[in-house]
Structure formats: structure tokens, C-alpha cells
Amino acid sequence: MRDLLDWLDDRTGYRALLRGALYERIPGGARWRYIWGSTLVFAMVVQLITGLVLWSAYSANAQGAWESVWFIQNQMMGGWLLRGIHHYMAQVTIVLLVLHLMQVLIDGAYRAPREVNFWFGLILLQLVLALSLTGYLLPWDQKGYWATKVATSIASMTPVVGPSLQQLLVGGTEYGHHTLTRFFVLHAGVLPAGVALLIVGHIYLFRRHGVTVPKDAADKPDGYFWPEQVLKDSVASLIVMATVLGLVLWSGGAHLGAPADPTEPYAAARPDWYFLFLFQWLKYFPAGWEVVGAQVIPGLVLALVAAMPIIGGWKYGHRFNLGVGAALLAGVVMLTWLARAEDAADPAFAEAKAEADAMADRAAELASTAPGIPAAGGLAMLRADPLTQGPKIFEANCAQCHRFNGHDGLGGQPSEPASASDLAGFGSREWLAGLLDPDRVASDEYFGATAHVRGRMVRYVQRGVAGFTPDVQDDLEKVIMAVSAEAALPGQAEQDAAQQAEIVEGRALIASEEINCVRCHTFREMTEGDVGPVLTGWGSRAWMLGMLHDPTDELYYGEDNDRMPSFGVDESLTPAEMGLVVDWLRGDWTTEHTPEP
Numbered sequence: 001m002r003d004l005l006d007w008l009d010d011r012t013g014y015r016a017l018l019r020g021a022l023y024e025r026i027p028g029g030a031r032w033r034y035i036w037g038s039t040l041v042f043a044m045v046v047q048l049i050t051g052l053v054l055w056s057a058y059s060a061n062a063q064g065a066w067e068s069v070w071f072i073q074n075q076m077m078g079g080w081l082l083r084g085i086h087h088y089m090a091q092v093t094i095v096l097l098v099l100h101l102m103q104v105l106i107d108g109a110y111r112a113p114r115e116v117n118f119w120f121g122l123i124l125l126q127l128v129l130a131l132s133l134t135g136y137l138l139p140w141d142q143k144g145y146w147a148t149k150v151a152t153s154i155a156s157m158t159p160v161v162g163p164s165l166q167q168l169l170v171g172g173t174e175y176g177h178h179t180l181t182r183f184f185v186l187h188a189g190v191l192p193a194g195v196a197l198l199i200v201g202h203i204y205l206f207r208r209h210g211v212t213v214p215k216d217a218a219d220k221p222d223g224y225f226w227p228e229q230v231l232k233d234s235v236a237s238l239i240v241m242a243t244v245l246g247l248v249l250w251s252g253g254a255h256l257g258a259p260a261d262p263t264e265p266y267a268a269a270r271p272d273w274y275f276l277f278l279f280q281w282l283k284y285f286p287a288g289w290e291v292v293g294a295q296v297i298p299g300l301v302l303a304l305v306a307a308m309p310i311i312g313g314w315k316y317g318h319r320f321n322l323g324v325g326a327a328l329l330a331g332v333v334m335l336t337w338l339a340r341a342e343d344a345a346d347p348a349f350a351e352a353k354a355e356a357d358a359m360a361d362r363a364a365e366l367a368s369t370a371p372g373i374p375a376a377g378g379l380a381m382l383r384a385d386p387l388t389q390g391p392k393i394f395e396a397n398c399a400q401c402h403r404f405n406g407h408d409g410l411g412g413q414p415s416e417p418a419s420a421s422d423l424a425g426f427g428s429r430e431w432l433a434g435l436l437d438p439d440r441v442a443s444d445e446y447f448g449a450t451a452h453v454r455g456r457m458v459r460y461v462q463r464g465v466a467g468f469t470p471d472v473q474d475d476l477e478k479v480i481m482a483v484s485a486e487a488a489l490p491g492q493a494e495q496d497a498a499q500q501a502e503i504v505e506g507r508a509l510i511a512s513e514e515i516n517c518v519r520c521h522t523f524r525e526m527t528e529g530d531v532g533p534v535l536t537g538w539g540s541r542a543w544m545l546g547m548l549h550d551p552t553d554e555l556y557y558g559e560d561n562d563r564m565p566s567f568g569v570d571e572s573l574t575p576a577e578m579g580l581v582v583d584w585l586r587g588d589w590t591t592e593h594t595p596e597p
Helices: 002-012 014-022 030-053 065-074 079-109 113-137 142-155 162-170 177-209 215-218 225-251 273-284 289-308 316-344 347-368 380-381 385-397 429-435 455-467 472-487 489-498 502-511 541-549 575-586
Strands: none
Touching: 002 014, 014 065, 030 079, 030 177, 030 225, 065 079, 065 347, 079 113, 079 225, 079 273, 079 347, 113 142, 113 177, 113 273, 113 455, 113 489, 142 162, 142 289, 162 177, 162 273, 162 316, 177 489, 215 502, 273 316, 289 316, 289 541, 347 380, 385 575, 429 472, 472 489, 472 502, 541 575
């Protein structure tokens, strides 16, 4: 082995390189205050390694990005841990950079002959922030998509070149595939290359000029980088790694929102915490003046910080720089706290955040159960989901008249009062029992606000059902079971299966002399009058789709239809949209149940 190492040293001179790197003299000995640079290098190496592994499973296209990140997070062995480390180490890196810069400022290590190294550090901070910004978009979820859209809109404020700069970043006029690929190239190629070059230059200049010797260094013997400082740097790096792992385990890993949807604005979109101060800062500038807050003032502040090595050469320059640094740090902390506090006190933000979290949970639920993510992608999966789309369609097309548990389907209250029945639980035994309740049938919950309040059904319930004897009431309960069983609702499938005998009995009792529903309705070829909606298949998916398609059909209300639109005939809703709202109303949205096409 020794001969091999001698041969390798003869060819490469690695021993001299190692001696130069490891046995650098440290005036005053190794110190904990020197760890920040090494921990930064460690953090960036971790980012490089984890990023390369994540790259191996990531698909940088608008129809595969979210899907590949979901695969990494949920199916790739250790993927959630790897992604969590990459996510939290990126945030820790920013903290370490700020701490390192503050240490440099406090120690005066920015003054001659170290000006260039200080400027390298400032550029490195901006590149790391740019890495965080570009990486935020790569999961292609709602949070990253809308936050990035806000961030890139700031670029458009740049005088003269703003619109062109934004178009260059976006890859056109619309955010989409080209935006994602450009951000990926920046995040995985251009910016890391710039960071690597700056780190090499930074370390070279640091070794050239050495550490800034503290005043008490003369009282202590000199030390060497190896092994004293290396040991301290290693311990510090282990603490950084342990902190990151603790954050990953505590949080469960990096969050993944619902797939990005350009048609669904994300009211809870916020930049990550390290840009939150700028988000809050821009609130104080009126429309038209955002460029001052977003670019002019930050540009002047950056110029002032870059001039610190020059200012530090003046008599009181170092004190001035320390005051500016402390004020900037305090301002950033205060603005970040204000942004958090305002969001915490904003009910609209809390509601939007809860809705976004629910969408993310639903997307994960759909993706993790059969049939999983379709070939069309995660967004197509959500758009075909009754649970998420049904309430929106109901609110836009049905809530002008109907309610769902007293609201518009999305939890809101329309400006106009309800003028038709509440459809929550439609088809169930409970809903049908309420319809046949003399005290409820003429309420706003059912026919109270409709023309049918003066019709046969209300009279039958209020005059006939109200006078039923207890025995007939028992028979009516079985009829309710029989009619409700026609709906074949997933939510009462177990009840229907367990009470088949009562259901069969109810089918016969529906034509009994006391109850006699077939006097007005058709039920399984039994009818006498046929003037009301057919009860065969009542509440089933096909029955409800037919009602939505054309309630004036003779199978439904016919000429007695009261303002119910013919959504299918008028083509105001597509068959797919009608199917989504019907499946939502029926509860056919569980991952265990796949509705008919």
C-alpha cells in the first residue's frame, strides 16, 4: 500500500496539497467562532449530494413534475427523508450564511485586504437566495406556482427591461412548461456552478489572507487547522446535520401541496420565510410605487452593504457598519414577525390555508389509492374528483336556489335566500323521511319556497301522512327503506344489505291502500296516475343525471317543473360536470368507490 501511495504522490503531489490544506497555522489556536465557513461548505455539499439523487427521479415538465415529486415523497425508498433533508438544509444554509456574514462584520474581517472576499460572500448570499427561489417552483404545486408567479412579477417592475426580463424568466407570456424547465436549469445547473466557483474563490482568498486575528490571540499559542479546528468544524457540522434531521422527523418531511392549477388562484400563497420580510415590506407601497420598495430601496441597501469595506476604513466607519448591520437584521426580523402576525389574525388567510391543506391531502389520497395518478397527470386526477370539483360546480350552478347543509356547497352563504330544497343527503333514508314529515315538507328545507308547496305532495304529507296510525307509520318506514334503496348510496350500502327483508316488504307496501304512492308515481311498473317523478331508481346516479339533463322530461316533473334548468339540454353543464356534482351529492367520491363514467 505504501508503494502505491508513493507512486500516487509522485504522479499527483497529493501529500503536499494535503499538508497545505490541513496544516495551516491558526494564530491564537482553533476557535468555535471559526466554524461558520466550514459548516456552510458542509451544508452546500449535502445539498449537492441530495440534489443529484433527487434529480435522478425528478421529471422537469409541467405534466410530470408534481407526479415525480409525489413518487419521491411517497414511493421511493427513503425519498421523503432525502427530500426533507434537501428542503430544510436549504433553509439552514441561509441562516448559516447570515450568521457568517454577521461574524465577518463584527470581527471587521471585511476590511482591507479582504474586500473582494466580502463581496464574494454577498454575491454568494444572493445566489443561495436565487437557488431557494428557483427550487420553490420545482414541485409544481399550488404553493410554489403562485408564490413564484408573484416573485417573477417583481421582475416586470424593472424600468425599461422589466417586461422582457419577466418573459425571459417565464419562457413566454404564460406560466407553464417553459417556466419550469428554465427554473430547473437555473436551480440544477447555472446557479450551482456559480456557487461552486464563488466558494472556490472565497476559500482561496481566505487562505491567501488568513483569519482575522482577534485581539487576544497574542495571549494564546498558535494552532493548526488539523486536527484542532477540523474537530470543531466536524462537531459543528454534525450539529447542523442533527438539527436538519430533527426538523425532518418533527415535520414529516417537506410539504407537497396540490398540483399547480393556473385556473384556481391560491389565496394563501406566500414566499418562504426568508422572503417574507420583502412580502410584508411591499404592503407599505401604494399601487405604482412597488418598484421603489421591491428594487430601488433594496438596491440602495445592497450598495450600502457592498460599500462597507470602504466605509470601514474611516475613523468611525466600523461602528457605522455595525449599526447598519444590526438595523438591517432587526428590520428583517420585525417585518417577518409582522407578516406572520397579520396572517395569524386574518380569517381569510386561515380559511384559504385550510382549503389548500385539504386539497393537498385529497390529492395525496387519490394518488395513493387505485387507480392512482392517471397518464394525464395529477391535475387531471383532481379535476375528475367529485369531492373537490362537485362543490364548486354546485356553488356556481345550483346554489342560486338550492343549499347543501344550509350553505352554498363551499361553506358560504349566497346573497339570495334559498328557493328550493336542501340537497344534503339527497337519496338517503333521512332525507326522504324529512320529506314525508308533515312539519318539514313545507319548510325551506324541502318545498317551502317552491311552487310545489301548493301541490299534491305537500297536501298528501300534511293531510294524509299526518293521520297515519302507528302501524301505518311502521309500514311507511319500510317504504322509505325501499325507495331509498333505489339510490344505492355507498353511505348506506351496509344498511340496505342488512335490511333486505324490510326493503322487499316496503316495495309491496308502496301500493298499499293507506300509503299508495303509486297513485301519483311510477314504481317498478306499478302506477295509477303517473303525475310525479318516477320512483324507480329514485336518487340513483342515472336518475339524478337524468333530472339534471332535463327535469321537464315526463320521467321527472314534466310540465310541473318549477324553474329547474335543463342543464344537459341547454348544454350549460357538460356530462362530465353533471357527473361530478351528482357523485359529490351521492357521496360517490370515496377512494374505495369509483363512479361510473
